[in-house]
Amino acid sequence: MSFITDKQTIDDLNIFSKSGSDSIYHIFNKTFTQGGAALLEELFRNPLADHRAINDRVAVLRYFLESKTAFPLQGNRFEEAERYLSNTDPRSRLSNQGFSMADFNAAAQSVTALMEILQGLKKFLQEIQAKVTGNPYGAEVEKVLALLNAKELELLFTDHSKGKISSGKIVEYDNILRFQQRGLLEKILQYIYQLDVYISIAGVARERGYSFAAALERNANRLDLQGVYHPLLNKPVANSLTMTPDSNIVFLTGANMGGKSTFMKSLSIAMYLAHLGFPIAAKSMEFSVCDGMYTTINLPDNLAMGASHFYAEVLRVKKVAVELGAGKNLFVVFDELFRGTNVKDAYEGTIAIMEAFASKPHSLFVISTHIMEAGEVLQKKCKNMIFRYLPTRMENGKPIYTYTLTEGITDDRHGMIIINNEGVIELIQDKKQAKQPHADFLADKQTIEDLNLQGKFKQQSIYSLFNHLQTRGGEKMLEGMFARPLKTPGQINQRSATFAFFQQHRVIFPVIRSQVESMEDYLSGGAGAALPRVAWGIFAKKFKQVLFHNAELLQLQAGQSVTIEVLQAFRDFFKELKGKAGVEIYQKDLDTAWKVLQDSRLQSLLDAPEGQLSLMQLIKNDYVIRHAMISQMENLLKLIYELDVFIGVAAVAAEQDFVYAKALPAEQMVLDLEGFRHPGLRKGVSNNLRLTKERNMLFLTGANMAGKSTFMKSMGIAVYLAHMGFPVAAKRMEFSVKDGLFSSINVSDNLDMGYSHFYAEVLRTKTVAQAVNASQDLYVLFDELFKGTNVKDAYDATLAVTKAFSENRNSFFVVSTHIIEVGEALGKISDNVQFSFLPTVMKEGVPTYPYTLASGITTDRQGMIIIENEKIVDIIKAEQYAN
Structure with a gap:
């Protein structure tokens, strides 16, 4: 039975990465051969789902760790040997009737390399066989020695001189190695790659002080993890967690930057490596083998599917629900469940889903949230749920994070303290600096990625x-x-x-x-x-x-x-x-x-x-x-x-059917868009928008899936293309030329820098604030300001930042949020904000979305309706067991 997981989980845990240098795979890839590196990647992509197979691999790796075995062969000879064996063209076969010196010299080098490899391997394995009885790698040793002792290869070990090999022997060996016994040689090479992987992994465990986990039968449903930490951090704080069938679901809380995401990643990486039989960054671990694992830590929206951030979350939960309903034993991690919706729906959705998860005693769940109130309700409803938090203590008005797991539910709320410590509001409100001239239009990597602007081979760019x-x-x-x-x-x-x-x-x-x-x-x-x-x-x-x-x-x-x-x-x-x-x-x-x-x-x-x-x-x-x-x-x-x-x-x-925008001087302060849509959506709904100096901020609300993110992307793309002089997806457009465009739509955390999702949002806001402070005239798009924090901090921060930005009359701002109360407060203190929303129309109890901008502030809250329509709770509680 194969272990199930998916790309979202692999990406969340950074098992592999584009650069390669900061991935979990990279930690373990100390192999000496290219074949070993390829085999290691294959192992990483195929975790085990049988406790015996895991423990057998652990035993082999522990043997190599304790014996301090070094790789016995020269890794640089393998590439030459592989290239040589891959040439199966019969026209390249050496013959006693004649051959070119170039062909002979090349073959002689490769034959010599292969013979050195085979002889060195045989000697090494014989030494292992002689030293230890009951060696967990003994069965593999016997298999490889049987191949090496094959009659067909006997000549390579016994019938050659100790000095230079004669040309006749080279011809004979070439025929054996490359044509007669090439399949046998390839099998032997695969065993060498396996040996390379085992020795390399054992070396990593020794060097880093990692331990091996003990795998239990899947039905035990236990996890005892002591001193776990994130393997990619320089000075990590270790934590411990025990889960049983009576405590198989963790409700995790903590302030922003308290370390929730890092802890969940540390836990999940340990579980993933344990299912590989690999050493883990922890003191000790016992775990029940799972059928699979799913994490949801950095989940973006999906415009191609028409999925908002919230709906992407709903679909993610549904995917897990289907596996649970089919009787799978899973390890499930959700960081900030339903943060892409309004507070009421997030509260009700969190309770409903976690209560449904609690009905699955054969799986393990770790769920974090900022909605502490949901925990108080779940404490009374779910006896198999345990509550942990990562505390914050205040010293001289500044939050200090211990990163140490503690029993209970947090009451820490320090979002505004973080914002104030970063000086975001002061940057926005300060007297503007002399304008710094920039030859180029400002648009950073975050904006380019948010709007999917560049990339020849990037899908739908x-x-x-x-x-x-x-x-x-x-x-x-x-x-x-x-x-x-x-x-x-x-x-x-x-x-x-x-x-x-x-x-x-x-x-x-x-x-x-x-x-x-x-x-x-x-x-x-x-x-x-x-x-x-x-x-x-x-x-x-x-x-x-x-x-x-x-x-x-x-x-x-x-x-x-x-x-x-x-x-x-x-x-x-x-x-x-x-x-x-x-x-x-x-x-x-x-x-x-x-x-x-x-x-x-x-x-x-x-x-x-x-x-x-x-x-x-x-x-x-x-x-x-x-x-x-x-x-x-x-x-x-x-x-x-x-x-x-x-x-x-x-x-x-x-x-x-695109049009060309008319560019106006910056001082005219106008953005007039008529019938604009997303250029990647041929049947996208068109909208109108007019911003002026008197009304230079749009405060945008709307229910989940109503189209806020698509609206903002459509506007941002139109502004960017217009500054290029390119046609835009609209019926008409006039715009004032500005110094740049900044967006904040899909901002993720940054473990390398120690950033939580909320802190990444704060730093993104600070980046824009610095540009505004430098007297740059900008187009600014903020989608769901501060969705990575608790409700009170999100309200206070959104109001403070939005109000401060609204006082800048030389830039255009579009800010969307689910916290509609901010709009009500903003309307009383700012006269240059226009309020619009994307409505929801209920038809026979089902929400439909016209995607057409309307004036005012929404009162729509259909998050729970969407969750109910997807029948997620029913799917989780279904008693359809696959095994």
Whole structure:
């Protein structure tokens, strides 16, 4: 039976990472061979679900730990041996009838490497076999020795000299190793990789002081974990936790930055490693083997599925519920259950789901929350629930975090203290600094990722939406435009008008991608050489063609032919373009390109009739194109790339029915969007929005799934594209050009830096505050301010920050929240805030969402209806056991 988990869990625990250097896998990957590293990754991806198999692996690893065994072979010889064995082409087989010295030398090195590996392995295993009886690795030793002692390999160990191997023996051994017994050799290599993995893991355990867990039968449903800590932290605080069938669900609370997420990750990593049979960062551990584990720690929304953050949470709980309902014994971790909804629904949802979890005594659950009130209710309802918190103590007005698990429910509320300690409000309210000039439009990595703007291969990125280009150079130019939006109305409107010109005339790129690539390859050989040197090079190619059938001359002829075709096509294209109405907007680039194409040196070759070129014509053309005019050709290519972008983006605008925004000076302070939608949603609902100096902040509310995040992303993408001069998904748009755009939509915690989710939100707010303090005029989007904290702190912080930002009249702000009481208070103290919401319409007891902006503050609360409609509690309590 296989252990079940998923990508969300793997990502939460950072089992693997993109950089690789800060992952759990990286800690253990001290292997000497590439095959060992690959096998280690395979083991990491396949935890065990049988206590006997886990304990057997633990016994083997403990043996290598206690024996302090070192890897007995040279790891650098394996890559050579693998490459050698992988060449199964019979034409490469050495023969006594003859072979080239190069083939022989290569084979001799590889054969020698393999023989050293095999002989060293045999000696090592024989020593192990002789030293210890009852060795848990003994069965594996016997298997490998049986392979090594196979009659087919006997010659490799007995029939060769101790010195240099003769050529005849090399031929014979090559035939045995690579053809007759290659399958046997590959089996032996796999055992070596396994040995490599075991020794490496044991070495990590020894070096780091890790211990091994004892696996119990799955039905015992116990966890006794002493002194566990996070393996990626420098100075971690260890904690202990015991869970039994009578205490199989943990209700975990604690202030922001108190260490809840880190503790849950530490616990989950230990459980994951224990199911691998690997050593863990703890003093000791006993655990019942589970059928699988699911964690939910950093869960983003999913625009592609139409899932808000809350609905993504609901679907996550439902996924776990289905497995529980099917009778699976799981280890389940939820960090901040239902933080993406309003307080009332989060309170009721937390109680309902945790009460349902408590009905599953054969699984283990650890659930954290900021809704302490739910714990008080659950204490009375669930006898198998235990309550733990991570305390905070105040010293000189500052919170100190012990990171030590304590029994009970916290009453710590220090969110505003953290905000004040970071000086966020003061930064916003302080007298503004002299404006710091920035050449570039400001948009940081968080904003780019929130809006999914960049990335050629990133699914549904805005870049990929526009990337329907014909040239590699055009794609790079498009990337540059996405990386550097414009900052002056003149530049923006000029670029927009150029796109509009090409869209109006439905201009089609005159050549295909392969033609441009052939031209690029041909021009890449140009170096500005003199005519005699060019002639000599081509004569040399002709000589090699005649004597050795060399293809270099043919490749040169083909490249030159295609290049001339491209130049002819663009000459005709630009000639036609010159007569089109409105071409003045493109006149400068057109004149530059036309000047190159009308150069007298090009005319004879462009006007020459088709047919086979003489060698002298080939030389003359090559000299003109790749040498005499190489700089002009390179400039022409840049214009072709730019033209590719203009035509490609214009085509997308026509196909998608996008429009071009009108850019206005910053001081006009207007954002007027009519009929805008998310460009990635062809059937997205359109909305209108107008912000001005008098009403420069939008306070946005709405129920879960009503469309707040999509609305904010749609606006942010429109603003970003408009600053690029690109078409936007709207019917009309006018906007004041600003210094930058900042968003805070999917902010995650940062374990490396010690950031909780709430603290990450605080730091994100501080980043924006610093930009505002530097007198930058910005577009700012905050989706669900401070959703990672308790209700009181979230209310106080949201009100304080929103009020402070609203006093800045030179930037535009859109702030969404589930805490509607903030809006009511804000309306009494600020006169420049407009209040809008995305409504919910109930139809036969089911919420439906028109996604259309309305004026006012919502009173909709349908979170529990969504949970009930998904029948999650019923699924959890179902008695359909799969085993």
